[in-house]
Every structure is written in C-alpha cells, then in structure tokens.
Amino acid sequence: MANAATTGGAGEERVDRSTNPWLVAVVVALAVFMEVLDTTIANVALRYISGGLAISSDEASWVVTTYLVSNAVALIASSFVAQRYGRKRFYLICLALFTIASILCGLAWNLPSLLIFRMIQGFAGGGMVPVSQSILSDSFPPEKRGQAFAVFGIAVVVAPVIGPTLGGYISDNFSWHWCFLINGPVGAFALVLVYLLVQEPEALRKKREEMRRQGIRFDVIGFLLVATFLGALELVLDRGQVEDWFDSTFIIVTSVICVSALLASIPWLLTAKNPAVDLRLLATRQFSSCFIVMLATGAILIATTQFVPQVLQQNYGYTATWAGLALSPGGFVTMVMMFVAGQLSSKVQPKYLIAIGAGIIAFAMYDVTRLNPDLNFGFFVWSRLYLGLGLPLIFIPITSASYAGLRPDQTDQASALINAARNTGGSIGVSIASNVLAHREQWHQSRLVEHVVPSDPAFIETMRNLQHFLMERGSPMADAQNQAVGLIGEQVRMQASYLAYIDVFHVLAVISACAIPLALILRNIDLKTGGGGGAH
Numbered sequence: 001m002a003n004a005a006t007t008g009g010a011g012e013e014r015v016d017r018s019t020n021p022w023l024v025a026v027v028v029a030l031a032v033f034m035e036v037l038d039t040t041i042a043n044v045a046l047r048y049i050s051g052g053l054a055i056s057s058d059e060a061s062w063v064v065t066t067y068l069v070s071n072a073v074a075l076i077a078s079s080f081v082a083q084r085y086g087r088k089r090f091y092l093i094c095l096a097l098f099t100i101a102s103i104l105c106g107l108a109w110n111l112p113s114l115l116i117f118r119m120i121q122g123f124a125g126g127g128m129v130p131v132s133q134s135i136l137s138d139s140f141p142p143e144k145r146g147q148a149f150a151v152f153g154i155a156v157v158v159a160p161v162i163g164p165t166l167g168g169y170i171s172d173n174f175s176w177h178w179c180f181l182i183n184g185p186v187g188a189f190a191l192v193l194v195y196l197l198v199q200e201p202e203a204l205r206k207k208r209e210e211m212r213r214q215g216i217r218f219d220v221i222g223f224l225l226v227a228t229f230l231g232a233l234e235l236v237l238d239r240g241q242v243e244d245w246f247d248s249t250f251i252i253v254t255s256v257i258c259v260s261a262l263l264a265s266i267p268w269l270l271t272a273k274n275p276a277v278d279l280r281l282l283a284t285r286q287f288s289s290c291f292i293v294m295l296a297t298g299a300i301l302i303a304t305t306q307f308v309p310q311v312l313q314q315n316y317g318y319t320a321t322w323a324g325l326a327l328s329p330g331g332f333v334t335m336v337m338m339f340v341a342g343q344l345s346s347k348v349q350p351k352y353l354i355a356i357g358a359g360i361i362a363f364a365m366y367d368v369t370r371l372n373p374d375l376n377f378g379f380f381v382w383s384r385l386y387l388g389l390g391l392p393l394i395f396i397p398i399t400s401a402s403y404a405g406l407r408p409d410q411t412d413q414a415s416a417l418i419n420a421a422r423n424t425g426g427s428i429g430v431s432i433a434s435n436v437l438a439h440r441e442q443w444h445q446s447r448l449v450e451h452v453v454p455s456d457p458a459f460i461e462t463m464r465n466l467q468h469f470l471m472e473r474g475s476p477m478a479d480a481q482n483q484a485v486g487l488i489g490e491q492v493r494m495q496a497s498y499l500a501y502i503d504v505f506h507v508l509a510v511i512s513a514c515a516i517p518l519a520l521i522l523r524n525i526d527l528k529t530g531g532g533g534g535a536h
Contacts, residue, residue, distance in 0.1 A: 001220070001422030002376060002525060007483060009454055010277070013211060014072075015102070018101065019138040021140050021148070022151075022195055023141065023193075023199050023333070024135065024198055025136055025148050025151040025152070026141045026151060027131075027193040027194055027197055027198070028132045028135055028136060028151075028152070028194070028198070029152055029154060030155070030186070030189075030190050030193075031128060031132065031187075031190040032128065032152060032154035033094055033158075034131055034154040034158060034159075034183055034186050034187060034190070035098060035100075035128050035129060035157040035158045036085035036129070036155060036159035036160060037070075037103070037154050037160075037162065038067065038121065038125065038163075038180075038183070039160060039163065039302075040066065040160045040163030040164055040302075040305055040306070040427070041163040041164070041166055041167035041178060041179050041181060042063055042064055042067070042180075042285070043166065045167050045168075045171045045176040045179050045380070046060045046061060046063065046064070047060070047171070048123070048171045048175075048176040048284065049063060049114075050178060051058070051110050051204060052175075052177075053108075053110060053114070054233075054234040055111050055512065057091075057158050059111060060111075060116055061242065062111075063069050063114060063115065063118055064238070064372065065152045065234070065235065065238045065239060066118045066119045066122065067118050067122040067125075068117075068121045068122070068234050068238060068423070068427060069073050069118070069119075069230075069234045069235060069238075070120075070121075070122030070123045070126065071122040071125055071126040071229045071423060072124065072126065072231060072420060073123070073227040073230060074123045074125070074126025074127045074221055074231065074422055075126045075129075075130060075230075075416050075419055075420045075423065076226045076227055076277060076416065076420070077127070077223055077227075077276070078090070078126065078127040078130050078131055078220075078278055078417070079130065079413045079416045080218050080276065081218070082127075083171075084212075084218070085536070086200065087131055087134065087135065087200055088194075088198050090125075090127065090131060090199050090201070091122075091128065091131045091132070091135070091194060091198070092191065092194060092195060094122070094124045094125070094127040094128045094131070094192060095128060095191050095194060096186060096187075096191055097120060097121075097123070097124035097184060098124035098125050098183070098187060099129060099186075099187025099188060099191065100179070101117050101120040101121035101124060102121055102180045102183035102184060102187065103181060103183070103184045104117040104120075104179070104457075105117045105118055105121060105180035105312045105481070106177040106178065106179075106180035106181035106184075106252070107177070107181075109337050124140045125329035127298055128158075128417075129419045130415035130416040130418075131150075131415070133152060133415040133419065135198060135416045135419070136148045136149060136151075136152050137403055137415075141389050148342075148393070148395050149345075149400060150177075150338040150339050150342030150396055151338070151397055152399070153338045153341075153392060153395045153399070154334070154335050154338050156244075156395070156422070157301060157338070157391050157392065157395055158334050159304060160301060160305045161327045161328070161330060161331040161334070161384075162304055162324075162328070162331055163305070163308070163324075164306075164309050164320070164323065164324040164325025164327065165321065165325055166179075166324070167179050167320070167322065167324070167327055168309075168319065168320030168321040169320075169321045169324070169325045170182075171320065171357055172319065172321050172515060173232055175440075176276075177230050179230065180454075181327075192366050195277045195408065207495065208334070209452075212304055217245075217272055217274070217302075218276070219269075219275050219276040221268060221272075221274050222265065222268050222269050222272055222275050222276035222277065223388075225261050225264050225265035225268060225269075226261075226265050226269070226276055226277050227375055228257060228261035229261035229262045229265060229422055230260075230420070230424070231256055232254050232257045232258035233258050233262065233424065233427075234254070234424070235254050236251060236254050237427040237430070237431040237476065238253055238427060238431070239251065239428075240431060240434075240435075241431070241435060241438060243435040254377075259380065265277075267281065273523075277413070277416075277417070278410065278413045278453040281406075281410065281413060281417060282417070285418075285521065285522075285523070286402075286404060286405065286522060286523050287402055287403065287406075287414065289518050289519070289521055289522050290398050290401050290402040290418065290444075290522070291402075291417060291418065291421045292359075292421075292515075292518055293354060293398050293422045293515045293518050293519060294398055294402075294418055294421040294422050294423060294425060295422075295424065295425035295428065296358075296424040296511050296512065296514065296515045297391070297394050297395060297398070297425065297515070298348075298420065298421065298422040298423065298425025298428075298429065298519075299424075299425045299426060299428050299429025299430075299432070299511055300365070300387075300391075300429060300431050300508055301425045301426065301429075301507060302389065302425075302426030302430055302433070303426070303429035303504075304365075304384075304387060304428075304508065305327065306430055307326060307435075307501070307504060308326065308368075308380060308383075308384070308436075309324060309326070309327065309431055310323075311371070311501050312326060312380065314497070315377075315445035315494065315497055316499065316502075322377075325428050326377060326380040326381055327384050329381050329384060329388075330381070330384030330385050330387055330388035331384075331388065331463050332388075333384075333385050333388030333389060333408075334388040334391055334392055335413070337392040337393070338392045338395075338396065340392070341353065341357075341392040341393050341395070341396040341397065344393075345396050345397050349525070350398065350400055350401040350519075350522060350525065351397075351401070351520055351522035351523075351524070352357055352517045352519075352520075353393045353394075353396075353518040354393065354394050354397050354401075354515070354519035354522070355400055355515075355516045355520055356388070356390075356393055357390045357391065357392070357393025357395075357397075357518045358394060358511075358513065358515035358519060359390075359516060360386065360389050360390030360510050361387060361390035361391065361394070361512040361515075362391060362509045362510075362513040362516075363386065363509075364383060364386035364389075365387075365389040365505050365506075365508040365509035365512055366505070366506070366509045367383055367386060368383045368430050368505040369502045369505045369506055369509070371501055371502050371505070372498065374500065381492060381499065385462060386485050390512075394515070394519075396523060398418075399418065401522055402414055402418050403526075404525040405458070423452075425489060429508070433504045433507070433508070434495055434509075436503055436507050437500050437501065437503075437504050437505045437523040438501070439498075440492060440499070440500040440503040440504075441496050441497055441500035443495065444452065444495070444496040444499040444500055445492060445496035448492045448495060448496055449492060450489075454527045462484075462488060463484050463488070466480075466483075466484035466487055466488070469520075478505040499515040
C-alpha cells in the first residue's frame with residue numbers, strides 16, 4: 001500500500017492507497033487536458049461556427065467569452081463544495097456535466113443553445129481543474145509532488161498549444177461540431193477511471209463530517225460578490241477591444257459593477273466566519289508572489305498561443321492547421337521539460353527555477369521581436385521551442401511553492417486561487433496584447449504615411465519603379481499609377497502590422513522579466529517535506 005501526503009504543510013496526514021498514484025495522476029491529467037483544451041480549440045473554429053449558424057463573427061466570439069466567464073465563476077465555489085460534499089463526488093459530477101455539455105455544444109442548433117451549453121461546460125470545467133490539483137497534492141508525498149505536478153502541467157500548458165492545431169485541422173477537414181464532440185468518448189473514459197482509481201484522504205472525510213456537525217454553510221454573499229467581480233472582469237477584458245473600451249456604455253457599466261463588487265467583497269471576506277475565498281492567503285508573501293507569477297505565466301501562455309498563429313495567418317498566409325503546427329514542436333519540448341522540472345524541483349529551490357524560467361521566457365519573447373516578412377516556418381518553431389524550455393521551469397515550482405506551509409484545509413482554496421490566477425492572467429494577457437496591437441498599429445501607420453508624400457524622394461523613386469514594372473506587364477499608364485499607389489498603401493499597412501506585433505512581444509518580454517524579482521523574494525522551502533514559509 002502506497003502512502004500519499006495530503007498537504008505540504010506542517011502536521012501533514014497520510015492516507016493508505018491501494019492504487020498507484022501515477023495512475024491517478026495520468027487519469028486526472030487526461031480530464032484536465034480535455035477541459036483546458038476547450039479554452040483555445042474553439043478560437044480557430046469561430047469563423048466556421050459563424051458560417052454554420054449564420055451569425056456574425058462578433059456574435060460567434062461570445063462562444064469563447066461565455067466559457068471564460070463561467071469557468072472563472074466556478075473556480076470560486078469549487079473549494080467549499082469539494083470539502084462539504086466530497087472531493088471525489090464533486091469531481092465526478094463536474095466531469096460528467098462537462099462531457100454531456102460538450103456533446104450538447106456539438107449538437108447545438110443555434111447560437112443561444114450553443115451559449116447555454118458552453119456556459120454549463122465552463123461551470124463544470126472550472127470545478128474540475130482546482131480539484132484535480134488538490135487530488136494530486138494528496139496523492140503524492142512532498143518529495144515527489146513536483147513530478148506529479150509535471151503530469152498536471154503537461155495538461156495545463158500543452159493543451160492550449162495543441163488547441164489551435166487540433167481545432168484548425170478538425171474545422172478545415174471535418175466540421176466545427178467535432179471540436180466539441182471529441183470530448184464525449186474521452187470524458188466517458190476518464191469518468192470510469194476516476195470512479196475506480198481516485199480515493200479521498202481520511203482527513204477530508206473527517207473534515208466533511210465536522211463541517212456537517214457544525215452546520216457550516218456556503219458563503220453565498222461572498223461567492224456572489226467574487227463571482228460578480230471575476231465575471232465582470234472577464235467580460236471587460238474579453239470584450240473591451242471589440243466594444244471600443246470606454247466609448248461603450250456596456251464596458252463602462254460592466255467596469256463599475258466589477259469595481260463595486262471588488263470593493264464590497266474585501267471587507268465581507270475578511271470578516272466572514274467561513275469566507276468563499278480566503279483572502280488571508282493573498283496577504284502572505286509566499287502565496288501572493290506565487291499568485292502574481294501565475295498571473296504573468298497565464299498571460300504569456302495564452303497571449304502567445306493566440307497571437308503567434310494570428311500573425312502567421314494574417315501576415316504570412318498560413319492556414320489554421322499550419323499556424324497551429326508551428327506551435328506543436330514547442331509543445332513536445334514542454335512535455336519533456338515538465339518531467340525535467342519535476343525532477344529539479346526536488347533538488348533546487350523553487351525561486352531559482354522560477355527566475356531561470358522567467359529569464360528564458362523573456363529571452364524567447366525578445367527573440368520574436370526580430371519579426372520581418374522574410375521569416376520562415378523554422379523561425380516560429382524555434383521561438384516556441386525556447387518558450388517550451390522556460391514555461392515548465394515556472395509552472396512546476398510555482399505550483400509546489402504555493403502549497404508550502406499550508407494547512408490541510410487550505411489546499412482546495414489554494415488550488416482554486418492559483419487556477420483563477422492562471423485563467424485571469426490569460427485574459428489579461430490577451431487583452432493587453434490586443435490593445436497594444438490595435439493602438440500601435442495605428443501609431444506606426446500614421447508615422448509611416450508621413451513619408452508617403454510626393455515631396456519624399458524615396459516615395460517618388462518607388463512610385464516610378466512600380467509604374468514601370470506594372471506597365472511592362474501590360475497595365476496602361478493611368479491604371480499603373482493607381483495600382484502602384486494601392487501597392488504602396490498595402491505595404492505601409494503590412495509594415496505597420498509587423499511593427500505592432502513586435503511591440504506586443506516587447507511587452508510580453510517585459511511581463512516575463514518582471515516575474516524574476518518576484519520569484520527571488522519567495523522563501524526557501526524544505527524540499528523533503530514541502531514545508532516552508534508559505535504561511536507567514
């Protein structure tokens with residue numbers, strides 16, 4: 001019988017298990033992979049969904065927004081519900097709901113039905129991920145927890161990378177419906193394995209009985225306040241660029257709701273007897289640093305996963321499938337590095353691994369600023385390989401470090417908050433990148449057109465050469481002149497686009513670099529017991 005620790009804190013309890021914890025890790029990772037995959041697989045299928053349901057592209061984008069909002073909201077409730085009604089039972093219900101909702105998404109007959117099913121899918125998925133992390137934490141002793149989180153990390157980090165590739169291939173060659181229907185057999189398989197293999201520690205059963213005896217109830221008010229804050233924040237971040245930010249009444253009203261809910265939630269959560277979110281965790285140096293670094297990690301992961309395929313399709317003419325394939329080799333490197341990082345996490349202090357990982361990612365982002373029209377497929381493959389080297393060095397240690405020093409009853413809360421940080425960070429990263437791209441493209445274009453004037457010698461020479469080139473190919477002089485102006489205008493637009501994407505990657509490089517000092521202020525932890533200064 002193998003022993004597994006329930007937490008990394010002092011006074012940890014152990015539970016006898018008759019199942020190999022690595023089987024549990026693989027099964028849990030499979031379910032998480034399926035859930036995280038759905039955060040990006042639908043992105044590349046939106047134009048197919050738009051055509052299939054006869055809706056606009058703006059309406060189709062709500063397919064992504066509803067999932068993100070409901071996913072963020074569910075993360076908050078997952079901790080209490082798992083503790084009060086049983087972690088395994090809650091996990092099975094979430095997995096079953098997610099699988100059923102996925103099938104219904106694939107069978108949706110119009111936009112309202114798709115959005116309803118997508119919302120259910122997001123709620124169920126939001127409950128699965130933090131509980132999965134808690135299951136892994138309880139299934140392995142602290143000295144092996146880094147390796148266990150490596151399996152979990154593969155699901156969380158690689159799934160968003162595979163999403164665009166898989167979604168593009170399915171949409172290009174089959175139907176967008178299969179982006180959701182493929183979850184059916186995978187979910188059913190995972191459901192059976194979780195039921196057979198996953199067990200609950202005795203400490204959690206005792207905690208559940210104690211909560212029942214004491215009549216502890218769910219903090220409905222705290223949950224509604226935090227859910228409103230996170231839901232409104234996700235809406236503002238996801239819809240801001242589309243709605244033209246604060247020129248939109250919708251964005252203004254949603255922002256007011258977001259800020260009001262945040263301000264109201266802080267005093268409530270700090271004084272409530274059993275708060276929906278334990279804000280005191282965020283008041284500790286260890287956990288708050290981990291939280292912020294995970295925000296930055298989520299921002300880099302999701303922003304690059306969205307914007308690298310975007311630049312390949314818009315500026316280099318790649319198909320959705322080939323744009324996704326440019327990311328795939330980096331996914332394989334990430335998988336290998338997850339296990340390397342898992343091994344290193346039991347030998348090297350997390351703060352040093354995180355700092356090194358953040359440095360590698362900053363270099364990878366800076367390397368992409370060499371963007372120009374002559375780049376080939378290999379350049380983007382290598383840029384993703386560099387990123388694949390750095391991400392695991394952050395993800396595994398930050399996950400392990402966030403549990404250091406926590407009590408057994410805090411692990412579910414910690415899981416929920418860390419995963420909320422990753423999800424919210426992803427939305428923040430995409431929002432920042434979208435804004436930088438839009439505004440800097442306008443700025444660069446306005447600067448470039450200053451030189452496209454008849455008094456500029458370079459413009460005169462270019463016009464003369466283009467007209468001569470076009471006339472040699474049969475265009476009349478008047479047409480050749482108009483065509484030359486059009487070609488120059490298109491070139492200006494393309495150059496402005498390249499320069500704007502360069503600015504985006506500069507910003508992402510700065511975000512990565514900011515994680516380095518945050519990592520170095522983390523406390524040293526006991527690598528054998530997982531204990532440390534996290535609770536201080």
